[in-house]
Every structure is written in structure tokens, then in C-alpha cells.
Amino acid sequence: MSLVLQAIFLLCVAFSVVKAVEAAARLLTRKRNRKRDVERPPSPIVKPLSGEKSVPSQVALRDKPNDVESASLQEHKDLYYKLQNLERYPEILPRCRDILIQMFAETLTDAQEHPETGILSIECYTRENLAAFLRSENDGTTEQWEQYVARRKGGSVREMFKDKEEAVWWLKQAAPVKYVDGAWLGHINKISTPFALRRSTKDAWQVMSEELGDGDLDKNHVTVYRDLMEEIGAGLPEGDTLDFIHPRHDLNEPRVWKAALAQLLISLFPHEFLPEILGFNMAYEGLPLHLMKTVKELEELKLNAYYFLLHIAIDNADSGHARMAMEAAVGYIEQMREKGGDAAAQQAWKRVQAGFVLAEGLPTTPQSPSLKLPAVESFPRNDREAEVVKIFQAKAPVAHKIHCSSRLKIGRHSLVDWLEPNAFASKQWQMDFLDDLSSMKPWVRKGDSSNSRLIQELSWEGKMFGSFTQSEVEVVKAWIDGLGAPDSRIYWSFVGRDAVPSSEACQMNDIREDYPVLKQVQSSEVSSEPVPQETLTATDLFSPNPTNINRFIPLWFAHPCLLENFVSIPAKVANSTGSAVVRVLRAQSGFENEGPGVAGMDEVRRPHTVGLVELGLEMMQRAGLSAPRSLKEALAGRDDSFAIEMLHASMKPIQSANFLIGMAWAFVQLHEALTASSLLSETSQEVLRQIARRERDGLRACLEVIEQDTRQYTDFSRGYSLGRAEIEFCFTRS
Numbered sequence: 001m002s003l004v005l006q007a008i009f010l011l012c013v014a015f016s017v018v019k020a021v022e023a024a025a026r027l028l029t030r031k032r033n034r035k036r037d038v039e040r041p042p043s044p045i046v047k048p049l050s051g052e053k054s055v056p057s058q059v060a061l062r063d064k065p066n067d068v069e070s071a072s073l074q075e076h077k078d079l080y081y082k083l084q085n086l087e088r089y090p091e092i093l094p095r096c097r098d099i100l101i102q103m104f105a106e107t108l109t110d111a112q113e114h115p116e117t118g119i120l121s122i123e124c125y126t127r128e129n130l131a132a133f134l135r136s137e138n139d140g141t142t143e144q145w146e147q148y149v150a151r152r153k154g155g156s157v158r159e160m161f162k163d164k165e166e167a168v169w170w171l172k173q174a175a176p177v178k179y180v181d182g183a184w185l186g187h188i189n190k191i192s193t194p195f196a197l198r199r200s201t202k203d204a205w206q207v208m209s210e211e212l213g214d215g216d217l218d219k220n221h222v223t224v225y226r227d228l229m230e231e232i233g234a235g236l237p238e239g240d241t242l243d244f245i246h247p248r249h250d251l252n253e254p255r256v257w258k259a260a261l262a263q264l265l266i267s268l269f270p271h272e273f274l275p276e277i278l279g280f281n282m283a284y285e286g287l288p289l290h291l292m293k294t295v296k297e298l299e300e301l302k303l304n305a306y307y308f309l310l311h312i313a314i315d316n317a318d319s320g321h322a323r324m325a326m327e328a329a330v331g332y333i334e335q336m337r338e339k340g341g342d343a344a345a346q347q348a349w350k351r352v353q354a355g356f357v358l359a360e361g362l363p364t365t366p367q368s369p370s371l372k373l374p375a376v377e378s379f380p381r382n383d384r385e386a387e388v389v390k391i392f393q394a395k396a397p398v399a400h401k402i403h404c405s406s407r408l409k410i411g412r413h414s415l416v417d418w419l420e421p422n423a424f425a426s427k428q429w430q431m432d433f434l435d436d437l438s439s440m441k442p443w444v445r446k447g448d449s450s451n452s453r454l455i456q457e458l459s460w461e462g463k464m465f466g467s468f469t470q471s472e473v474e475v476v477k478a479w480i481d482g483l484g485a486p487d488s489r490i491y492w493s494f495v496g497r498d499a500v501p502s503s504e505a506c507q508m509n510d511i512r513e514d515y516p517v518l519k520q521v522q523s524s525e526v527s528s529e530p531v532p533q534e535t536l537t538a539t540d541l542f543s544p545n546p547t548n549i550n551r552f553i554p555l556w557f558a559h560p561c562l563l564e565n566f567v568s569i570p571a572k573v574a575n576s577t578g579s580a581v582v583r584v585l586r587a588q589s590g591f592e593n594e595g596p597g598v599a600g601m602d603e604v605r606r607p608h609t610v611g612l613v614e615l616g617l618e619m620m621q622r623a624g625l626s627a628p629r630s631l632k633e634a635l636a637g638r639d640d641s642f643a644i645e646m647l648h649a650s651m652k653p654i655q656s657a658n659f660l661i662g663m664a665w666a667f668v669q670l671h672e673a674l675t676a677s678s679l680l681s682e683t684s685q686e687v688l689r690q691i692a693r694r695e696r697d698g699l700r701a702c703l704e705v706i707e708q709d710t711r712q713y714t715d716f717s718r719g720y721s722l723g724r725a726e727i728e729f730c731f732t733r734s
């Protein structure tokens, strides 16, 4: 007992030595929610624990975000805006990659606490295992849904929102994530993607295309949500504007912003994190229980549930997004198997899992205040917390007898007050104590026990050595180490890759095979005379057979890049121009002409898709040239300076929108000329004719807007003239 007294006393003395507490607002040490997916609301609602001694005035404090939380929310909002306007903020890339890897590590750590459930339970990948897993998840959801329906029939309360007012609040709070719907696939299936992988990335692109309404503005998911926001009078601006992240809109559900940011982040490095994106997609496109509850409860409250209903239908596991997403992931893994055997397939699987876990680990929904469980319900949040509490609780009965002269507090109370046995019997009190102690620097440095003064004083030569047993010290150490942001090495070792620091990774900028590459480059000088309309409508500007093939090949393989970055930010696609560009890209990549419905698995099952890449490969073959496996190979050893210039311009779809559309127009005229080329079979000529027709339709819709503004038309004309001059080169010289 005397040892315990001594410990408490020394703690008092030692704490009073500290003059100041360092500012807690360090971004990386933000508090982590260790609970597993909390998106599925607890059902039925658990009543507050009875028999708990109530400690007044603390409860209200709990749900207020602390400084660390609001700093991280602030950063998330900031990056949410910048990532939707990336070309203006290239400097954020290394930080973004770090956060992404941090998020992988965080969600993997959580998932690894329950390796027997979830996607990690499939240690050894086979298509059958994966399909069975997804099916059982789906069955589980159905079963829970039936239980929910039965509960509600029995008169139990709503589980998503208490009343109409709360539902309206909820819908508005969800906007940040809804306004980036599909963003995780925003950069997939690029021309810089190795050609062999385009089979899988194309399937994923079709999922994105459907998020974007397949080019029909009314069906665009962002449009549908925007209409809903209008209907409820949310008063929100467009999701990609600076205004959207302004505090005056009261959009402040941290987990919604975090999930939205994760969607933008994972899309950002489409070549480095391809399997992770495919895994993320597979998790997101599965049908979650909360979606079905949302539809039912919105309808009960006479609110428009169409957005959510649409997602139940379109994400279905048979022909919808869930199935398409699985096919894309399976296709990728099987390709890795063909190339590198089973070991390669299993490594790819790990990476697909990491992406899946990221999506599953970050809840996307707001939490209705009236239905939120008090945080104390889940305390202790892990075994380490439970053990630490036990240690302090054992010491509490004697602690209050000490009259400590120290005025220095651990957060809200002095140590002696904290350890008052009656108070310490309360779970809420214990949780507050641990929370306050954990933000008490330098006594506790989250994630770094060896530099935490508490541990130093408890160790040999410290003032409190011997007052805690060795095993108790170990418990406290483990607790402190567990408080930190998870080590990013968790990601690297899980997926079996060698860690590459972001400063390095973001320097690897070969624009022929990497994305994003945002550099200032000088583009060619060109006249900005407005192009006359009859030039634009002409279909016979070029002859059918290029004479300078060395210059033609780089041009052909690079030019699909021109518009591909237009569709990477959902909020920017949700207007007439964005939708028209989606239709043009669909034509260029060989997707089926848009019908009145969704293609879903029809698109994935189509045996043969021919787009610009495939036509390019045929032309090379007929010209007796060996087939390249990627854009980089197509450019290698050829005159690629203009191709590189196009690639650079394509990285700036905001600044160069009209210029790029103008250039794309010149290439449509090239396509029209080549429909009579001897480099293409008759079938392929016909395919190209169809592509060109659809391109012209789409680009004309863009031009109708551009024409109304002289400056925009000047930019368009510059792009057009530059593209046309370069194409002419391929026909007039050799």
C-alpha cells in the first residue's frame, strides 16, 4: 500500500514540475476511432447503462470535437477542395500520398483486430472464395434487413433518423461524400495504363460512367443529389467550390469528410495503387444495410428517397456495380497470375484487400445526433484501455487521502480529484481521465512511449521507479504506443511492397506512364484566329493514309488523353459539357452507344470492344510495325514531342478546357479521314466511322456553349489550329 501512496505522491510532484503543456494540435496524432465499422447503426437502440453513477457536467463535453479533431477536419476539408482543383495545387501531392497510406495503415490495423471476419478472412484467394464471401456478405445484409423490418413491424423506432428535421439535417451532412460519388475511379483507364490492364480498368470505368449517368445529365448521381439538396432547401453551393468548405454551411460531420477525402485520394495515383482501387471499388459497390434503411425511413417521413433507391438498384450483385466491380478485381488478379504465377496473384489479392478494407473501415454516413450512442457505451474501447483503467482503479482508493499541493491538472481535474474512488467508479469518468491523460504532453506522447515522461519517470532512475510493477509499466507503455497514428509500415508489410517515400514517388514523373505529372511546360506558339465554322464542319481536310508514320503513331496513341481528365471530378462533370465529354470518351474507348437504360454487366460481357487504342494497334500491324504494350512503347524511338505536349496539356482540364476541346475537334476530323484508310480493315473503318459520329455529336454540344463567349472560342480555336497543324505534318512530309 505504501508503494501505491508513494506512486501517487510522486506523480503529483512530478506533474507539478511541468510548466507548460505543449499544444495538442498535431495533425498526425489525431484521435483514432478504434471501433469497427460504425456505419451500420446499432439496432435496436441500446438504452443507457443503468446503475452507472452519474458524473455531471462531463457528458456534454464529450461530443464536442477537441482541437486535434477540428484541425484534422479542417485539413480534410481543405484537401477536399484542392483535390477537386488539383492542377492549381500540385504541391499537395506528397502529403496526399502520405495520408492515403496512413489511412490504409489505420483501417488495416482495425481490420486485423478481427482477422476472422471481413475480407481478411480469405487468406488464400480463389475466385470461388471471393464470390462466396461477397455472397455471404450480401446474405448477411438481407438477413439483417429482415430483422429490421420485423422490428419495425413490432413498433420499434426508426434507426436512421428520429424525425423529419433530423433526416433533413442528415441528408445535408451527407453532401460532401455524395458530391464525389464515383471519384475513386476518376483516373482509372487512362491512356497511360498499360494496354493489357485496360481490360480490367475498362470494366471499372464503366462503373464510373454509370455514376456519371453515362453522359445523361439527368441520370448523373451528383445531379440527382443536387436536386435533392434543392428540394430540402439545403442552400449548398457546388461541391468543387471554395465556398462549399466554408464553415457557414455547417457541414461538420468529420467521418463524412474523411470518407469523401479517401475517395478522392485513392483515385489519385491510378497506376501505383491500381489493385487497391479495384478492391475499394468492390467494397463500395456492395449493398449496405444502411442504404435500405435510409430508403424506408425517408419514405416514412415523406422525403424524396430516389437517390438511395437508385443506388439499391444500380449497385445490385447480379448485373449491377457490385458484380462489375468483382469482375474487374478478379480480372486483374487473374492477369497477375498469368504473368507471375500464384505468388503474384496472392500479392495482388493482398492489395485488393487493402483497398477493400479502406472502404469498409471508413463510414460514409452522418450520425444522427438523437441516435448516436454516447461514446461511453463503447468504453473501454480496447483491451489496453481496460488494463490501464484497472491499474489506476486499484490505486484510487488510497490516492484521495493524499493532500497534494500541486495545482497542476491533468486536463479537467487534478490527479487526486481524478482518482477519487467514488468518481472513478464511473465509466464516463474513467474515459475522461484517459482522454485527458493521453493529451497531456510531454507526459504522454501518443505513439511514442519511450519519449513520454510518464514512462521515463516510472522507469529505472525515474522519480517514480518502482511505484508501478514492471508489468504495469508495460501495460501503460503499450497503451501509449497504441494511441499514435498507426505506422505506415503496416501497409507496406501487409501488401509486401518495399516502402517508397512520397517525396520520391511524386518525383517519378515520366508523363508517358505516370499520373499525375503537373509541371509547368511551354506549349507551342499558335495563331489564335477564330476558326471559321465551315472548316469545323469539313470532313475532307486530310487524306486517308498518313505519310509520316513515325510522327503519326505517337500522335495517335497520345491523343485519347485530351479529354480523359475532364471526367475525374464528379462535381465538374455534372453539367452539359461534362456529360457530353463522357459520351465522347465512351465512344473513343469503344463503349456501347448509350441507350435509355444502364448497361451494367452487358458492357462487361460484350466480347469485343474496339476503341482508339485497338484501332491504333491494328494500323501498326498492317503497317508492319511491332505492337506496343503501352503508350510509352508506342512513343519510344519515335518523334514524340507533340504527343508529350498533348499529355501535359491534358493534365490541366480546368485551365485548358476549351483548348483541349478544340484540339479534340481536329482529331475527330482525322478520324473521319481515316475511315477510308488502307491501314484499317473494312470492319474497323466502320467502327471508326461510328466513333467519329458520336464524337462529333458530343463535341458539338460542347461547342454550342463555347461559341457564346469570344474568349472561350479563341481558346478553342488555338487548340484546334495547333492540333490540325500537327496532324497535317503526318500527311505532307515523310
Ligand SMILES: *[C@@H]1O[C@H](CO)[C@@H](O)[C@H](O)[C@H]1NC(C)=O
Residues within 6 Å of the ligand: 571, 572, 573, 574, 575, 576, 577, 578, 657, 705
Ligand atoms: C461545366 O463545369 C465546368 C467545370 O466546373 C465548367 O468549367 C464549365 O464552364 C461548365 N459548363 C457549363 C456549360 O456550365
Ligand SMILES: [Fe+2]
Residues within 6 Å of the ligand: 181, 182, 211, 221, 311
Ligand atoms: Fe452512385
Ligand SMILES: [Fe+2]
Residues within 6 Å of the ligand: 211, 285, 314, 315, 321
Ligand atoms: Fe455505384
